[in-house]
Amino acid sequence: MFAPCMDNMDTQSEIPVPEQTTGVNDINLPTGKPLTSEEANHIVRSTGAPIVLLIGAVKSGKTTLIASIHDAFQWMPFANYLAAGSETLIGFEERCFDSRAVSGAEEPTTIRTIPAEGIQFYHLKLRDQNMTAPIRHLLLADMSGEIYEQALDSSAVMRGLSILTRADHLVYLVDGAKLYSEEFKHHTRTNALMLMRRCFEQNMIRTNARVDVLLTKWDIVLKQSSQNVADQFLKEYKNLFNKEWGAKLGRLNVLPIAARPHYKSTLTPCYGLTEILHRWVEEWPVKLQSARINITVHGLTRMIDKFAMSTAEEMFEDVSYD
Ligand SMILES: Nc1nc2c(ncn2[C@@H]2O[C@H](COP(=O)(O)OP(=O)(O)O)[C@@H](O)[C@H]2O)c(=O)[nH]1
Ligand SMILES: [Mg+2]
Numbered sequence: 001m002f003a004p005c006m007d008n009m010d011t012q013s014e015i016p017v018p019e020q021t022t023g024v025n026d027i028n029l030p031t032g033k034p035l036t037s038e039e040a041n042h043i044v045r046s047t048g049a050p051i052v053l054l055i056g057a058v059k060s061g062k063t064t065l066i067a068s069i070h071d072a073f074q075w076m077p078f079a080n081y082l083a084a085g086s087e088t089l090i091g092f093e094e095r096c097f098d099s100r101a102v103s104g105a106e107e108p109t110t111i112r113t114i115p116a117e118g119i120q121f122y123h124l125k126l127r128d129q130n131m132t133a134p135i136r137h138l139l140l141a142d143m144s145g146e147i148y149e150q151a152l153d154s155s156a157v158m159r160g161l162s163i164l165t166r167a168d169h170l171v172y173l174v175d176g177a178k179l180y181s182e183e184f185k186h187h188t189r190t191n192a193l194m195l196m197r198r199c200f201e202q203n204m205i206r207t208n209a210r211v212d213v214l215l216t217k218w219d220i221v222l223k224q225s226s227q228n229v230a231d232q233f234l235k236e237y238k239n240l241f242n243k244e245w246g247a248k249l250g251r252l253n254v255l256p257i258a259a260r261p262h263y264k265s266t267l268t269p270c271y272g273l274t275e276i277l278h279r280w281v282e283e284w285p286v287k288l289q290s291a292r293i294n295i296t297v298h299g300l301t302r303m304i305d306k307f308a309m310s311t312a313e314e315m316f317e318d319v320s321y322d
């Protein structure tokens with residue numbers, strides 16, 4: 001009774017299929033995927049969200065850091081914040097791929113950032129846990145390790161990275177496990193110093209830049225050393241990076257982190273990230289920081305001048321009310 005009849009099928013195949021068009025009335029529904037630079041700009045303009053740029057070699061732990069921050073909000077507040085939404089939820093989920101579910105392996109792993117996609121922006125809305133402050137927005141920018149490596153070799157690539165000067169926080173991830181290992185420590189240290197040198201040479205870093213150097217995979221360093229030795233190792237690199245770059249930057253922090261420690265480690269996920277997340281969220285974006293302007297004015301005689309001088313005294317240095 002329901003067997004298809006050839007005549008019918010022929011008729012069906014002739015039904016005209018409307019052509020897909022994109023008209024003025026079409027609505028672009030959000031995909032939840034990571035944002036392009038243009039889409040991220042839109043969020044910056046509408047919310048004033050600070051941009052946190054993660055930069056580092058392939059496998060230094062950038063994507064894991066992003067995925068772990070997303071994970072941390074799944075069950076409870078993190079760093080005294082509640083997750084209040086995101087334009088890139090699907091992207092966060094995609095980055096957070098737990099190989100245990102697939103292969104039965106014990107260590108979680110993270111999907112590689114596809115180099116062709118360059119820089120991917122992830123959006124977070126956070127609310128103070130006590131609900132006493134308005135929602136804050138944050139954009140985490142994941143720059144592919146391949147771009148980092150090209151920037152090490154080529155001044156032209158470095159100069160093209162305008163995001164370096166746009167970002168409110170430059171977060172430089174250096175693989176702590178490699179930096180500690182006999183085999184890779186020289187290579188890792190040389191590259192870490194070289195990238196920043198290139199940034200300074202090409203004027204791709206502002207003098208008021210806020211830079212966080214994160215020594216990642218700290219659980220592996222602790223596994224291979226005693227607490228004392230690890231402390232000494234951290235001190236050595238804090239001194240080195242401060243000596244090399246400290247005076248040329250607005251702020252420099254060197255911190256050990258373990259975004260996703262090995263399951264046998266005593267460190268908890270997102271180790272070292274609480275305080276730093278706070279700073280990224282709470283510090284005003286560079287563009288919104290007030291600039292100090294002194295206005296030269298003469299012969300102030302009106303009451304309104306007196307009022308202005310008493311309410312904004314710092315703007316009227318060396319000027320008196322006649
Ligand atoms: N033990 C340990 N492994 C980590 C940690 N963070 C990242 N990894 C691993 O390091 C590898 C590279 O991380 P990924 O985030 O993809 O690096 P990316 O290329 O910089 O984005 C992955 O296998 C992660 O599971 C950590 O805190 N501890
Ligand atoms: Mg990645």
